Amino acid sequence: MAAPRTAQILVASNRGPVSYALGEDGSISAKRGGGGLVSGLSAIGPDAGAVWVCSALGDGDREAARRAGSGHLDAADTGGQQVRMLDIAPDVFAAAYNGVANSVLWFVHHLLYQTPVEPVFDAESAAQWAAFETYNTAFADALAQEAAEGAVVLVQDYHLALVPGLLRDRRPDLRIGHFSHTPWAPPDYYRLLPDDVAEAVLRGILGGDRAAFLTERWATAFADCCAAVLGAEIVRDGGGTATAVRFEGRETRLGVHGLGADAEFLRERSRAADVDERLSTLRAQIGPGRKTIVRVDRTELSKNIVRGLLAYRRLLEIHPEWRERVVHVAFAYPSRQDLAVYRDYTARVQAVADEINAEFGTEGWQPVALHVKDDFARSLAAYRLADVALVNPIRDGMNLVAKEVPVVSERGCALVLSREAGAYAELGEDALVVNPYDVEGTAAALHEALRMDDAERADRTGRLAAAATALPPQQWFLAQLRALEA
Ligand code: G6P
Secondary structure: OOOOOOEEEEEEOOOOOEEEEEOOOOOEEEEEOOOHHHHHHOOOOHHHOEEEEEEOOOHHHHHHHHHOOOOEOOHHHOOOOEEEEEOOOHHHHHHHHHHHHHHHHHHHHOOOOEOOEOOOOOHHHHHHHHHHHHHHHHHHHHHHHHEEEEEEEEEEOHHHOOHHHHHHHHOOOOEEEEEOOOOOOOHHHHOOOOHHHHHHHHHHHHOOOEEEEOOHHHHHHHHHHHHHHHOOEEEEOOOOOEEEEEEOOEEEEEEEOOOOOOHHHHHHHOOOHHHHHHHHHHHHHHOOOOEEEEEEEEOOHHHOHHHHHHHHHHHHHHOHHHOOOEEEEEEEEOOOOOOHHHHHHHHHHHHHHHHHHHHHOEOOEOOEEEEOOOOHHHHHHHHHHOOEEEEOOOOEOOOOHHHHHHHHOOOOOEEEEEOOEOOHHHHOOOOEEEOOOOHHHHHHHHHHHHHOOHHHHHHHHHHHHHHHOOOOHHHHHHHHHHHHHO
16 A cells, blocks of 8 residues: 655564563453664654554554554554554564574674674575675665655664665655664675675665764764675775765765663663662562672673683682682573574573582572563662673673663662773773673683772773763754754
8 A cells, every 4th residue: 555655753673662572362462662763763752754664573563564554653652653553474574583683794794703693695595695785675665655755764673784775776855864873894794695695785875875883883884894794995084083974976874863761761660669679679689798799781792701601610619718709690681582592692692601500609699690581670789789781792882781771770880891892982981891701801701890989980980971971862863863964
């Protein structure tokens, strides 16, 4: 069904702001999602004429999209936001999302192809790539239908890397931006991709007027890939920083917007009754007088959870004085469980936590408290009581946990931070910085963090919180809009 071309602002992302659960009786219930984009879009309010185009992810979503006819969801489910959920054929979605976005593009940008996860590009991947093109085309078609003349379109992430180019072909009048929430791979690594894929992804993003990233480092890597793979020309400012890419007669501007934590929302949400309740439960579990090392992650290979646990084990080995005096509260929420490599990783995280508890645990002390059930209120409770936060990803676009903890922390929290997280660019000075592969070094940083005196921890936390909230989601979103409109 042809939709009216009235939207002035459009957002496109794989995962939308709402998801639906399908009940056994066929009923559907909506759950609103969180995250930077949702709060960012709230800056312009439901009356701004914005439409968010996303994909149905599961059966509940598909049912909701079907019932909505043209895919426009019931505004009661979306907080008034106009959302069009695309009912993409399940096999196309699975191949595009699991096969290409999460198994190929995610892996290449996070440098996760290492033995035993090797890149495989065979006949099946070629079919998956075709599905990825179909999936991106569905988004481009929907956006082209929805957008008013001269509208602004903000396309999000690697799932939709082809959309800017496809949309430009359909609607040259639009102003199109792409935002990458992931890191970008350096050229030599990026070239692990088959040549046609490597080129198509870059050409897709260069179809937009602007390509934006979370840090300078990822923007530079993208420009370097454009030069190395496409032979594109890089435009630089006086200081040598890449500011645009010229290719086939067009220019795509580069931008950096370091998404920050939403201080107002976090401070209020973390004082709610359900968080207090979880705080008491966690306190009882940890035991009186003990220090707490907290981590909160999706169970994701790039998050480096296993090495984090090994570093904690090493800490207990080389500093036996911490035994019985510290608990590692590790939240590892299941993610992408359709992929075997994620299931294996989840099992490995559990196994290593169990090993540490078996090796060091005593009657009254369980060294690792691993929680796998996703519960935002409990994550906030843990932020409140953390003495140390461990954020040690192998590579991460930004890492918002590193930014949220200092805001919510009650008594000051020392941050052990990987230099490979995007957040390092803004928080590096007041964090204890680690090489994520260096288990021994991470153990040493944990020790230092636990020993940090209260005054220093409070000082550092104050500065971390200020840096972490410099660009809250609403401003981050508006900054992208303005830059595209300029
Ligand atoms: C990363 C991506 C996001 C994605 C998130 C969760 O942060 O950049 O686009 O929403 O992972 O991944 P999922 O596959 O569960 O959507």
